[in-house]
Amino acid sequence: MGLSVPNLDEMREKKDVDGLIRALKHQDSRVRKEAATALGKIRDGRAVEPLIESLKDEVWDVRSVSAWALGHIKDARAVEPLIEALKDKDNNVRNVATCSLQWIGDARAAEALIQALSDPDRNVRCVAANALGEMRVARAVEPLIQGLKDRDGYFRRSAAYALGNLRDARAVEPLIQALNDTDSEFRYDVVTALGKIGDARAAESLVQALRDRQGSVGKRAAEALGMMRDARAIELLVQSLEGEDTYVRLAAAEALCEIGDARGIEHLAQALSDRDINLRLEVSEALGKVNDARAVEPLIQALGDVNEWVRYSAAKALGRIGDARAMGPLTRALDDEITFVREAAKESLDKIKAEGVNNARPPAASR
Helix, strand or coil: CCCCCCCHHHHHHHCCHHHHHHHCCCCCHHHHHHHHHHHHHHCCHHHHHHHHHHCCCCCHHHHHHHHHHHHHHCCHHHHHHHHHHCCCCCHHHHHHHHHHHHHHCCHHHHHHHHHHCCCCCHHHHHHHHHHHHHCCCHHHHHHHHHHCCCCCHHHHHHHHHHHHHHCCHHHHHHHHHHCCCCCHHHHHHHHHHHHHHCCHHHHHHHHHHCCCCCHHHHHHHHHHHHHHCCHHHHHHHHHHHCCCCHHHHHHHHHHHHHHCCHHHHHHHHHHCCCCCHHHHHHHHHHHHHHCEHHHHHHHHHHCCCCCHHHHHHHHHHHHHHCCHHHHHHHHHHCCCCCHHHHHHHHHHHHHHHHHCCCCCECCCCCC
């Protein structure tokens, strides 16, 4: 193709695949790049072979965009050429080729992606780790475990994230050890991974992580324990709920509500009479989300709490549960001295009357 610049916008709008394919041979690299971009957006299989050829373009950003386009088309013919592109001298090309292999999700790429965990470029290593996790490549577990000790924090986080997606029990002990890392963002991802794997061996360490000096890690540990739904986790959380550390108690309450086990609900109901206002508020909000009949009577009692926000939260929670037993107490709460409490009581009363049924779940058997 000569030096005249084709109207790429018109070609893209008309989905002129043949014209865009011809533009891949244009002398101007900017035209070649835009043509490859357009072909990736159109996603027509006719462009696969020409785009594969463009992976050999002399200009790195044309090669990079061609790799991107092949990933969007998701044609199996591109897998081997993209694997070959993992050897490209340019970091950006290798990075995009790794992403595209993840998008295509072909098992033939597994070994090459494992090799890419050793790429000199951090971004390539991180994307390779994510790809292996998303593709559920079990052979990657051991290399990813080694990645938990990498000097680069971003790669350690990617390795933890990938191991969480793989959900392989071999990663549990190494992940537990990684909770001692000084990087709070990495600890957050480690806790997330342990929650996804759901192995009971991690329960005690996750309870300890509730006390993490970085608040977001402790909150995530509570969520992870909630995902586990393990008897040992419930026992440890109940112990934490009865401890002295306010933040840990709040996190434990959140986790117990997430699990929804009978033993946890009963202890949460008792916490509605705790001396700690923040805990009472957290529990009253959480019990409304659980939608369990065992919570109704304790929440009715909480309508008389000395703190207006606890009363408000209890009124809202009773409306969400929808149990008819709450109608009398909510009616009395219409005389509360605080306006927003009265409004919450009226809203919940109206909701229960409108639904006309008891929506609360019956007490669940202990797991």
